[in-house]
Amino acid sequence: MPYAGPLPYPPSEMGIDISKCKFLGRIQLNADQNLWAKFYYRISDESDSNKTSYDLFIEIEPVVSPNSYPYGIYKSTNDINGGTPGNQPSQAIKRSSHSNELYPGPSQWSSPCWAGFTYSDYSKMGTYRVSFNIVSDYLGISIPEEKKIKVLVDFLFQDNSAASSLTIGNGELGVSMPITVTRYNSSYSHSISYEKGETEYEIAARTTATSLTWTPPDDLAELNTSGNDLRVKVYIRTYDSSGKQVGVRYYYTNLKIPERIKPTISLTVTDPSSLANQYGAYIQSKSKARAHFSVTSAYGAGIVLTEMQLGTQWTKESTYDFTLDTSGTVVIICRTKDTRNRESIAQVQINVAPYHPPRITSIDRYRCNADGSPNGEGSYARVVFSAEVSPISNKNSAQYKVQVRQNSLGDWTESVLSGLSGNYSPTDASFIFGADPVSGYDVRVGVTDNFTEQFSGIRQIPPAAAILEVDATGTGMAIGQMAKEPGVLRINLPTFFNHDVTVGGGLTADNIKFGIVESGASKDGVKHYIKFADGTMVQWASAITTQMSISTAFHSIFCSGVKYYDFLVPFVDTNISVMVNASTRYGSTWASVTEVTTSRIRFQMLDFESRVSGISIMLNFIAIGRWLP
Numbered sequence: 001m002p003y004a005g006p007l008p009y010p011p012s013e014m015g016i017d018i019s020k021c022k023f024l025g026r027i028q029l030n031a032d033q034n035l036w037a038k039f040y041y042r043i044s045d046e047s048d049s050n051k052t053s054y055d056l057f058i059e060i061e062p063v064v065s066p067n068s069y070p071y072g073i074y075k076s077t078n079d080i081n082g083g084t085p086g087n088q089p090s091q092a093i094k095r096s097s098h099s100n101e102l103y104p105g106p107s108q109w110s111s112p113c114w115a116g117f118t119y120s121d122y123s124k125m126g127t128y129r130v131s132f133n134i135v136s137d138y139l140g141i142s143i144p145e146e147k148k149i150k151v152l153v154d155f156l157f158q159d160n161s162a163a164s165s166l167t168i169g170n171g172e173l174g175v176s177m178p179i180t181v182t183r184y185n186s187s188y189s190h191s192i193s194y195e196k197g198e199t200e201y202e203i204a205a206r207t208t209a210t211s212l213t214w215t216p217p218d219d220l221a222e223l224n225t226s227g228n229d230l231r232v233k234v235y236i237r238t239y240d241s242s243g244k245q246v247g248v249r250y251y252y253t254n255l256k257i258p259e260r261i262k263p264t265i266s267l268t269v270t271d272p273s274s275l276a277n278q279y280g281a282y283i284q285s286k287s288k289a290r291a292h293f294s295v296t297s298a299y300g301a302g303i304v305l306t307e308m309q310l311g312t313q314w315t316k317e318s319t320y321d322f323t324l325d326t327s328g329t330v331v332i333i334c335r336t337k338d339t340r341n342r343e344s345i346a347q348v349q350i351n352v353a354p355y356h357p358p359r360i361t362s363i364d365r366y367r368c369n370a371d372g373s374p375n376g377e378g379s380y381a382r383v384v385f386s387a388e389v390s391p392i393s394n395k396n397s398a399q400y401k402v403q404v405r406q407n408s409l410g411d412w413t414e415s416v417l418s419g420l421s422g423n424y425s426p427t428d429a430s431f432i433f434g435a436d437p438v439s440g441y442d443v444r445v446g447v448t449d450n451f452t453e454q455f456s457g458i459r460q461i462p463p464a465a466a467i468l469e470v471d472a473t474g475t476g477m478a479i480g481q482m483a484k485e486p487g488v489l490r491i492n493l494p495t496f497f498n499h500d501v502t503v504g505g506g507l508t509a510d511n512i513k514f515g516i517v518e519s520g521a522s523k524d525g526v527k528h529y530i531k532f533a534d535g536t537m538v539q540w541a542s543a544i545t546t547q548m549s550i551s552t553a554f555h556s557i558f559c560s561g562v563k564y565y566d567f568l569v570p571f572v573d574t575n576i577s578v579m580v581n582a583s584t585r586y587g588s589t590w591a592s593v594t595e596v597t598t599s600r601i602r603f604q605m606l607d608f609e610s611r612v613s614g615i616s617i618m619l620n621f622i623a624i625g626r627w628l629p
Helices: 218-223 275-279
Strands: 002-006 012-018 021-027 035-039 054-062 113-117 126-138 149-159 165-168 177-182 189-196 199-207 211-214 229-239 245-256 264-270 288-296 303-310 313-315 319-323 328-338 343-353 359-368 380-388 399-406 413-416 429-434 441-448 453-455 459-461 468-470 477-479 489-491 516-521 527-532 536-545 552-554 557-559 563-566 577-583 589-596 600-607 617-626
Touching: 165 229, 165 245, 177 189, 189 211, 189 218, 199 211, 199 229, 218 229, 264 328, 264 343, 288 303, 288 328, 288 343, 313 319, 359 441, 359 453, 359 459, 380 441, 399 429, 453 516, 577 600, 600 617
Parallel strands: 477 489
Antiparallel strands: 002 149, 012 021, 021 035, 035 113, 054 126, 126 149, 165 177, 177 211, 189 199, 189 229, 229 245, 264 288, 288 319, 303 313, 303 328, 328 343, 359 380, 380 429, 399 413, 399 441, 441 453, 441 459, 468 477, 516 527, 527 536, 536 617, 552 557, 557 600, 563 600, 577 589, 577 617, 589 600
C-alpha cells in the first residue's frame, strides 16, 4: 500500500497578492493511503466591490532536490472545495457573491479545503520533495509564476507492506496501558508516537522491544473540553537495519478522562471586622464571614457555574459577606461545575462563639436597714438583681451600674458596681443606698459589654409611710411625702384616676414623661427603644452603610443578599408592625421585609439597577409591638 507522509510534518503559510485580494494558504500532508493536502485561505482586502468571482486550484510540481519527483506537474481542472480527501480534486468553492456561505469574510479563515491524489507506481518508491502550489484565476486572469503560493514538503513514497504493526487497547489518562508490537522483520526496529492536534509526541524512541507500556498524559484532556473521553491516533514507524524508514502505520485508542480531572477551588474565609482575631472566634450576629473563591479549570474546560452557600444563604459572587446567625461549627461550601459536567466542592469550617446582648434576668427592690435586712420603714433601700453577659472566650467585658432618681424628678444618679466588673453571670447581686423615708425612688440596673448597653425596666420604691400632710401656711399639700411648698399639691405615690380628669387652667408638664416606663439606646447610639405603660414598645434605628451590594439579578430587577436587623429589646410576640426604608442618591432603591420574629427582622434591598458595594445606603427601621402580653 503506498504511503505519503511529511518528513518532517511542518504546516506552513505564505501569502500573495492577486489584484486587490490577498490569499493565505496553509498546506500539510497526512499519513493516509493517498497523498493529500489540507489548506485554509482568507481574504484580507475586500475594498473592490466590483469583484464577482474567484477560483482556487492546487497543483503539484517536482523539485530537483533531493530526488526527481517521478511525475510531472499536476494541476486540478476543477476548483477545490471543502470536502474529504478524494482521488481527484472535487467540485470546489466558487465565490459568486458576498452572501455565499463558503465565503469566509475579510481577514477570516475559510473552512478546511482538501485535495487528494493517488499513486500506484511501486517501482519509484523513495523520498521526494515537491511543491504544493495554491494558484488562482481572478476574473479569468491567470497569475504569474512568482505570485503563486508555494509550500515545499518532503514526503516518503513507499510500500507500507514492510511496516510492523502494534496492538493497543482503550485506556484512561494517567493510567499505564500495554502496547504490543508485531515486528515485520527481526532485524527491523520501530518508534512509536501519538498525535495531539498537529503535533506528534514520542512514546518510544527506536527500539526492538515488542512489549511496551504508555501512560497517556493528562494534557490530552485538552482534546475534549465538553466530554469525558477522547480518541487519540498512535503511529508506529518501521526502520530497516540501515536505519531507513520503510513503513508507517497508525491506530486509534479511546481514552477516558478520569474523574480526578476537574476544576479546582480555592476558598478562603475571613472576618472583615477583625473580631475573629480579637476574640479567637467569630461572634454570633456580630461578625461577618467574608468568603472568597477562585476557580481554576482543568485542561481547557470552561466553567459553567460556581456558587457559595452558608445555610439558607447563597451567592454566585466571588466575594460575599455571610451573616452568622447561629453559633458552633459553621460550614461554608463552594461548588463549581465545568463544561465536562465535572463538579468540585470545597468547604471551610469556622467556629462561631455564641453571643446575645447583655440582659438583666431578674430584679427586686425594697426598703431596708443599713445591713440590708428588709424594713418597710427603713431609711435605706436595697436593689437585688441577676444578669447574663456572653463571655466570648472570657474576652468580653461586663460592667454593671445602678441608677437612682428621687421622687421621679431630676436626673438619674449613677453608681458603678466595680466589684462586679468582669462577672458574666452575677446572681442576686446587691446594692444598698440611703433612702429618705418620706421620699419615693425610681431605680433601674444597667449592664454593658463590648458591644452594647442594656437597662432593666424602672422599678419604684415607695416612701417609708404613705402620709397626707399640709404645709405650715395651710396652702400646700403632699401625699406620700412632706409638704414643703405653699400652694402646691405634690403626689409621691402611683396615682390612678378612675374617672375623667378635667384641667381647667391648662397642664404644664415639667420633667414628666407620660406613660413611659423605660427607654434606652445601644452603645453606639444607633438603636433606640421606648416602653410605654400600656405595654406598647417602639424601636427604631437609622444608619448609613457602604458595605452592601445590590447586584444579584432577580427577574427584571436586582436584589442584595439576605440582611438582618436585631431588635435592641425582644418583643413579647410577633404581632409587630415593621417598616424598613432603604435609599440611595440614585432614588431607585427600596427594601422588602421577608421575615419578622420577636428578636429580629430579615430583609433585602432592591433596585432597578445593579449597585456594587461602596455606595452609601441610608437605612431606617421602625418597629411597633408589645413588651407586655
